[in-house]
Structure formats: C-alpha cells, structure tokens
Amino acid sequence: MGDERQLSREAAVTYRCVRRYEAGQPDTQQRGVQRNSGGRQATMGSMFRSEEVCLVQLFLQSGSAYNCVSELGELGLVEFRDLNPNVNAFQRKFVGEVRRCEELEKTFTFLEQEINRSLSPPLHGPLPPPCPTPLAPQPRELITIEEESERLARELKEVSRNRDSLRAQLTQLCQYRGVLTRTHSLTASQAPPPVLESQGLFDNRQDVHLSFVAGVVHPWKVPSFERLLWRACRGYIIVDFREMEDPLQHPGTGEMVQWTVFLISYWGDQIGQKVKKICDCFRTQTFAYPESTAEREEILQGLEGRIEDIKSVLSQTEAFLQQLLMRAVAVLPQWKVRVQKCKAVQMVLNLCSPSVTDKCLIAEAWCPVAKLPELQSALREGGRKSGSGVDSFYNRLPSSTPPPTLFPLNSFTAGFQNIVDAYGVASYREVNPAVYTIITFPFLFAV
C-alpha cells in the first residue's frame, strides 16, 4: 500500500464497505478505503460473514457539522447515503465550498508544475507526503492557506516570467553574436559590392545595390528552407549556411539546439520582400547586418557588454526563483492533504439534508453495530472542537434495504478479498468465499 493510499485513506469517510450490484440499492458510494486494523486481529466470525451493519440517522448541529464529519472521516467509520438524489451537482448547498477547494487545487497544480520545471537540483520522484498527516482545516485556516498559496503562486509566476524573458533575450544576443562572427568569414572573402556599381555596365539597372539578410534558423528546417528560397527567388539570391559552435537554448521548448546561421545576399526590392516573408514562414530570427567592418566591431562590442549584464541579472533572478521554489516544496504537501480533506468533508455535507428549522443537518449513514459507541464519541469530539454547547447525536433506524457488506480486512486478506470481489461481491451476511480462497490459493497457484 503506497503513500497515495495513505492519503486517500484519511481523506475518504468510509470503511471498506462493498455494495451489491443490483437494482434497488442507492447508487452513491463513497470511495472505499482500507481500514488498517494494525495490530488488531480480524475476528474470524465477521470475516466469514459480514459484520453487522445498521442504518443510523445523524443529527449534526449546523455549527459543528464540519468538525463532526471530519472526526468521522479520520476514523473511517461510516458510509453516508445521498439524501438529495434529485438535486443537480451544482445546485447543492455546499457547492460553493467545493468550488473553492477546487480553485485551490488548481493553484497547487500550478505550483507543482513550476517546481517540476524549474527546481534545481530536480526532485527525485513526487513530493513526499507530510508526516504526521494533518487534519482538515478550520474555516479561518482555510482562508490563510488560500491567501498564502495565491501570494506564492503570483510571485512565482512573475519571477518565472522574468526569468524566461531574460533567457530569451540572452539567447537572441548570443545568436546575433554568432551570426556576426560566423558570417565575417563569408563577406570578408567575397569581392566588395562597389565593383558592381562603378563599372557602368549596369547603367540600365535600377537597384543593383546588394542587400543582406542574416539570421539563424532551426537546423531541421534548413533543407526545406533552402529549397523554398531557391524555388521562389531563383537566380536572384545567394544563400550560405554555417553552423554555430555552441548550442543555445530554444526559447519555446527549452531544449539545447545547435542553430544554423544563414546569410542571404540579394538585389531587388521585391525579392527582398519575398525573402523576408519566407524567413518569417520558417520562424527564423533575423538581425540587421552591418555593411562595414567598423560598424560590425562596434555592434559586437555592444553585444558582449549586454550579454554580460544580462547574465548577472539572470543569475540573481535564478537565485530568487530557487528560494521561492524551496518555500513551495516545504509547504505544498501539507496544503494538498488539508485541502483534499476539506473538499471530501464538503462533498459529504452535500449529501445531507437540512432540517426544517435549519438548525441542524440530517445525515443517514451505514455504521457497524460494534462501532456505535465510537460513533457517539466521535460526534461528541466534533461538537467539543467546534465549541458548541449542544451535542450532535445519532438515532438508529430500521432499514428496508439490506445494508452493505462489510468485511474487516488487513493487508494480507485484502488481496484475496479483491480477487473474490472481481467475480462478484457477497451480499449481506452471505458466506464469504475469501476465507476459503486464502487457504486454497497457495495450493492451487504457488505449489
């Protein structure tokens, strides 16, 4: 039984009650849960046939209803019946509270995503559950959790965004620097452009002025890029591709890519427009290309300075981000468990019906007869915790439908019970085949 079961065990409010799958039984079923009987041995009698289960009607005082249900949940004693079967899911009384819990869970998912994305060193495996397991929160504790989690999420979002934009800027600057350094060899070796203009051979040509478009493109797109350029602007352009030495981070996906630098020399305005459109199409990053060497040196120097600045700011931002993430890692497991419990309690309260005077909530639940004193003490404890003078109490009802089947299980017998249940669940007080299965299974399959 993993840690997840531990959490769900505390969060749900039932014993491992199993229902007969026949018409006439109410359909609602709380998520079943294993009760860890720990050292206590299951009595053979009730394992053989179901434990005696009775229907009780609980009168929960309005003020202490939440705490009583929370106590019952911690013990895992009862299974609640749905007293409002005809009411829509979003017309129930406590649907606002449930939505609040869901909003909180959304925030927690976001926090977890950020942790998984940016924490370094990265976590090995999921977040550990808190120990000891916390209880369901009181209303004002819930408000505190809400405020804190929202503040943390807001800060994280902002810092994350800043960090991402800084990283994108850094990548761009590094790409520009790469373009300048790599294409220097290309243009330095070519004949200087003025040769074309000064000869007078091209007097009737208007725009012989050579223009450049330089940029970086993703290496996987180079073949189709090159082909499209050739088809669209055949004869009017010269394209050169060089690979960059160091891989840089792709701004969108975050993976390291070895970008390819390209330099397109063209003449003509219309061709220029076509070239620009094609560059946009392949999502390349283009930069202004300097004509003279002096300009180029100047730009390079400026770039180096800016890169240094951004690197220092980036490291500071990263440090702050890690701080926030460590804070989130510390509090998140606790919050998650508490909000889960709160949501479960609210969903159970949705199943209850308010009394005529609206002073108390009436709930119907199946409870094992042997546990009735524990039920009473749980109700008393809940009333005491909420500080109300009037106690909640229960009333045993005769039931027309047969109660659900309940087998007390431990971690050994649970497996065999599962196998037997896959074929069909025993009805109330029917002989339980699991007892025989425990004996014969090893002989049939293990020997």
Added chain:
Amino acid sequence: MAELSFNVDHGYLEGLVRGMKAGILTQTDYHNLAQCDTLEDMKLHLQSTDYGKLLSSSEEDLTVSLVDNKLRENLVTEFSCLRTNALPPLSTFLDYITYSYMIDNVVLLITGALKQRDVAELLPRCHPLGAFDQMAAVGIARTPTELYSAILVDTPLAQFFQDAVSESNLDEMEAEILRNKLYKAYLESFHSFCKNIGGAMKDIMCPVLEFEADRRAFIITVNSFGTDLSGADRSALYPSCGKLYPEGLRLLAKAEDHEQVKAVADCYPDYKMIFDDPEPRSDFKTLEDRFFEQEVKLNTLAFLQQFHFGVFYSYIKLKEQECRNIVWIAECVTQRQKSKIHNYIPIFQGKN
C-alpha cells in the same frame, strides 16, 4: 488473410482507437450539458467525461472559442499519438486524412493574403492537423502555377495538382475553384487507395467516401446558383468517385435551381431523404445538418467490423462532430437561446 496478420502491425492502435471511441459523449451527457446555465457548469460536467481536467487547467477566461480550441487540441494530441506509432499502410491512410485539412489551410491562407491580412494573424486559425512547414509562405504566390512550382511541390499536396494548375490570377473565386479541384483529386486518390487495399476496408470506407463525393457535388451545385460559375465549369469540379457518377453528375451540371437538384436527388433513395421537404415543425434542419446526420450514421457503421482502418477515419470524424455539438450547446448556453439547444446531432445512444 488480412485478419490474421492485421494485429501484428496495427492491433495496438486499433485497440487504442476503440478505447477512445468508448469515451465519445452519449445522449445522457448531451442532456446534462443542455441543462447547464453557464459555461462553468458545462466545465463541471465535462470533467466527469473522458475530457477530464481539460478545461480546468487553463488560466484564461472561459469563452466558447477557448472551449473550441481546447477540444481541437485534444483531438490533435490523440491523432499525433496514433500517427507517430503507425506503420505503413496505416501511416499512409492517416496522412490521407490530414490532406483535407491541408487543403483547407492553404485556401484560408490564400484568401487571407488577398485581404491583406497578416500571416501571423491567420496561422492560429489554421487547423493544426493540416499543418506543414511551408504553410506560411503560401501568401507570396500570385497564380496557382506559382503556388505549385514554388511552394507546394515539396508538400504532399503536389500529387493533387494535375488539373489545378492554371495561369489565372488568384482571387476569391479562383481560390474556391482551386479548393474544389484539389479536393476532387484528393477524394479520388483516397478512394482508389481504399479500393486497392480491399476487403473490409473497401466495404467500410468506400461508401463513406462516395457519400462525401456526392455531398460535395450537391453543395457545389447549390452554392453556385447566383454566381457566374457555369454548368461546364461546375462539372469539372465534381468528384467522380461517388454514386452520382456519371448520370447524376451530368444532370446536376444542367440544374439551374433548387427544384431541379431535388429532382436529381429523387432518383437515389439515400439522397431523396435528405432533400425531402421537412414537415412544418420546430426542429427544421438545414441541408448541412442533414448531410452531417447521414455522415454520422455511416461513420458509426465502421465500428461494427474489425481489422480495417476505417475505424481511425470514423473516430476522427465523429470526434469532430462531437466538438461541433459541444460548441453549439455552449453557444446556446452563453446566448441563452435554449430553444434551439437540441439541434445537435447525437452520435451514440449510450446506455444509462
């Protein structure tokens, strides 16, 4: 014996698709959705279906277009999962499915470029299933020949360009004609591909594609009333792989108004039903709706046979119809027009 060896290559994916098909919304789900008052309630209901936390994980405001985008994203994810794991001939089949979206994207970009819209604005409106690398460069072409020789010759759409190459300048009308010509070539190619595979594939896919071909023919005819598209031009656009070929198509090319089209449809029992005059009741359905209904009916038949690729095609089309249904219901809910909310087309009846 195709059945014996089908599962070796394609069994996993067929199982996956059938599992996904079981998650298609049923009549009960639509009923619940139609009872919602706001989009938030619809979101709550969708959480209990196969869509799960699809809408609840987003940070933006819940609008109908967001719902539409998320549903489409979901479909694209499922399709990519299928496509990346597919072996030929299934991979060819799945590629064929994407070509129709590619054609739509190309025409969308061309018409957008004609209206001087920015490419960056148009790209998000393209269908993601039909995306290809050179898509954004489509705007630089002036004529279909240029479009073909410069851009589309490297894409899978090149094979459909036989009749569509022309020297006339691209304008709105030309873009539509181009779309129909490409689509005709695509449908005929797809139809012959399915026929060549034979067996259960042929029995399932060919009726679906024939229906699609005839539906295009009818829609082209009905839409061309009032424009200057002559009968002869029209007949060049009709796909020839349908039931209407050749007599029905010849009659359709001569039809000048709705009555004559209806007379042509009367000769074929399937289409007679579609063109029948509806009784004067509140649930009047448009022609498009009736075609959709018939398409859904044909697609659900695909799941009754095993060991063929038709299940993939039908799943995609049914999921699309489901998206349309959900968006229709969402629109009715946001605009509070509950009277028409039941005009969606139910897909599976479902058990309670």
